[in-house]
Amino acid sequence: MNWTRDSRSGYSLERLLPVLLGGLVLVYFAVPFLAFFTRTGVDGVVSGLSTPEARRAIRNSLLTAPVSTAVATLLGVPLGYLLARSSFRGKRLVEAVVVLPLVVPPLVGGTMILTAVGRFTPVGSAAYSVGVPLTDSLVGVVLAQTFVAAPFVIVTARAGFGAVDERLEQASRSLGHGPLATFWHVSLPLAGRAILAGVVLTFARAIGEFGATRIVAYTPQTAPTRIGVEYRRAGIDAVVPLALALLVVTLVVLMTVLRLGQTPGVDPP
Amino acid sequence: MRLELQGVSHRYGDERAVEEVSLGVEAGELVGLLGPSGCGKTTLVQAIAGHVRPTAGRVLLRGEDVTDDPPETRSVGVVFQRSTLFPHMTVRENVAYGLTRQGTDRITACLDLVALDEQRAAYPAELSGGQRRRAELARALAPRPDILLLDEPLSALDRTLRDRLRDEIARIQRETGVTTLFVTHDQTDAMALADRLVILEAGRIAGVDRPRELYHSPPTRFVASFLGRSNSLTATVVGVDPPAVALGDTRVTTPELSGTEDLEPGATVTCHVRPEHIVLSNTGGATPADTGFPDSLRNAEEKLLTLAGEVTRVTDVGHHYDVTVQSETGTALLVETATAPPPPGASVTLGVARDSLTVFD
Structure with a gap:
């Protein structure tokens, strides 16, 4: 057998290898998906989603995940810029703290949040006394989701800003624009694709978050926590409708965000 | 004096980039800053534009000390060695970027000056190398800067395009009368364009004079060997x-x-x-x-x-x-x-x- 480039057919090991390896991963992803979602018919899905608990869980997920993503983006993008552009004492430590939530298991992350802002901690009790409970509330869900998902947008924003030629920012400054205007008009749009990828990842991670949320806010239930409850109560078939709904919602949101976020001149039309 | 450097020195850590540089540029003058790669030319440009705070010395523009002023208040136009056109903006938007009021007349005048009016709706990625340089010139000139810094603007171009654009820079400078500091390592460009030449050697000034005088009566061994063949x-x-x-x-x-x-x-x-x-x-x-x-x-x-x-x-x-x-x-x-x-x-x-x-x- 000859494994070198075959000019006649165009097929060779060099071309086939990535296709074969990539195909293997895709199959590994797709088969469980198909096996899982073909267990219940359309009727099963509709009836599964018609219960008030299921609807409430989806609504809670749709309320909390965008808020968590927005909070993570609002706080994380400036931090990503700072890490990309500045050198300062303790930068390594800051970088380590940023990836910490990715390293610890979500369950552990949840217990960490609990020890910091739980009902019987100074912060938690103060918030509770003014009517904003930080645990077992939608705020608690947002706290858990943000903790686990924010590193994605910080890390990608940092990479995005790092890829923007610093001279472009200097050119903007020399054309009379201050640092904030330069960030807004030049750095942010040019790092936009990377940041958008980070936002997408953060949203996907937030809406699917289960481990930390279960510890910080077991109730009100989000779609993933409801799935956990249903699985223990009635097994695999009971979780299919909610999982499907979660998947569809996530895909719709992600496609919309990606479509809206194309940058003229940078992205191909 | 439009621009004056007084004993400007800069170090990057322990590395000395510029040492005790003093020079002046009169209004309307085109001064060439010439030196080999790594001699501190770009550091000087950055110090004048305000992107680098010199370790020592003062930068004066229009007689005022601007050493500690940010770049956006200096009224210094810069054309960098590599293209810095904003890729997400059209040529017109790039030229308009430095204007406080979106004056269509000024944009058109600047685009006409560099013969790019037809490309006003194009994005930088759609322009040729020469067109990009011209668009950058238009963008830098649009806010009517007090001084224009050209940092090796021709170095990435091929010979023919380089000669053509060099003539164009000379014409634009003549027409606008803008005080210009032209930085280059290419002696042909420097000799052809500059009213006066400043030769930089390892961060220090090795000679300042009109190009012909420097060529025929080099003040130092370095100038003799660097300026022309010797x-x-x-x-x-x-x-x-x-x-x-x-x-x-x-x-x-x-x-x-x-x-x-x-x-x-x-x-x-x-x-x-x-x-x-x-x-x-x-x-x-x-x-x-x-x-x-x-x-x-x-x-x-x-x-x-x-x-x-x-x-x-x-x-x-x-x-x-x-x-x-x-x-x-x-x-x-x-x-x-x-x-x-x-x-x-x-x-x-x-x-x-x-x-x-x-x-x-």
Whole structure:
């Protein structure tokens, strides 16, 4: 057998290898998906989603995940810029703290949040006394989701800003624009694709978050926590409708965000 | 004085980039800042534009100290070495970016100035290399800066485009009258464009003058060798009044021994001579009388330095020949001649008029 480039057919090991390896991963992803979602018919899905608990869980997920993503983006993008552009004492430590939530298991992350802002901690009790409970509330869900998902947008924003030629920012400054205007008009749009990828990842991670949320806010239930409850109560078939709904919602949101976020001149039309 | 640098020094950590640079640029002047790569040119540009805070010294614009002012308040237009057009904006949006009011007339005038009006709706990725440079010039000029800094704007272009754009920069500077500092490592660009040249060597100023003066009377050995092509010869001082040096067996009086007042006879000096100032004779004769040199140089032993040598290489570069001659002193000399030279291997005599010699200690 000859494994070198075959000019006649165009097929060779060099071309086939990535296709074969990539195909293997895709199959590994797709088969469980198909096996899982073909267990219940359309009727099963509709009836599964018609219960008030299921609807409430989806609504809670749709309320909390965008808020968590927005909070993570609002706080994380400036931090990503700072890490990309500045050198300062303790930068390594800051970088380590940023990836910490990715390293610890979500369950552990949840217990960490609990020890910091739980009902019987100074912060938690103060918030509770003014009517904003930080645990077992939608705020608690947002706290858990943000903790686990924010590193994605910080890390990608940092990479995005790092890829923007610093001279472009200097050119903007020399054309009379201050640092904030330069960030807004030049750095942010040019790092936009990377940041958008980070936002997408953060949203996907937030809406699917289960481990930390279960510890910080077991109730009100989000779609993933409801799935956990249903699985223990009635097994695999009971979780299919909610999982499907979660998947569809996530895909719709992600496609919309990606479509809206194309940058003229940078992205191909 | 539109721009003035007073003792500007800058270090990157322990590395010295610029040392005690002082220079001034008058309103409307086009000054060339010339030096080899890594000599501190870009650091100076960055210090003037406000993107680098010099370690020491002051930057004055319009007579005001702006050393601590941010770039956005300086009214300094910059065209960088690599394109810095904003890729997500059209040419028009790029040019409008520096304008406080979106004046259509000003945008059109600037685009007309660089002949890019038809490309106003194009994105930078759709422009050619030359068009991008012109768009950047228009963008830098739109806010009417007090001074325009051009940091190696031609270095990424091919020769033809480079020459064309160089002429265009000269025209635009003439038409707008904007005070310009043109930074380059290319002496042809610098000599062709600049009213005055500042030569930078390892972060220090090695010479400031009009291009022709610097070329013909280089103040330092570095300027002599960097600005144009130059041959370097080691000679011995044999007389002080009148000044004279000997090279091999030839003694020649020199117009002056610049910076060598304290030299005693017997001291070693370096003589510089341009390749086009060496006369080549193929007779192999030893004295001016029998070498076929021009009448003006004959019988003038004290005025003419002659050296015997052998041609080692001849290169035809079109409008002249470059001839490399291994001289009797062991130094290889480059000679520029318009007429066909003797072939490699031929014995020749080189003649250098004393006025063409620049002597450094």
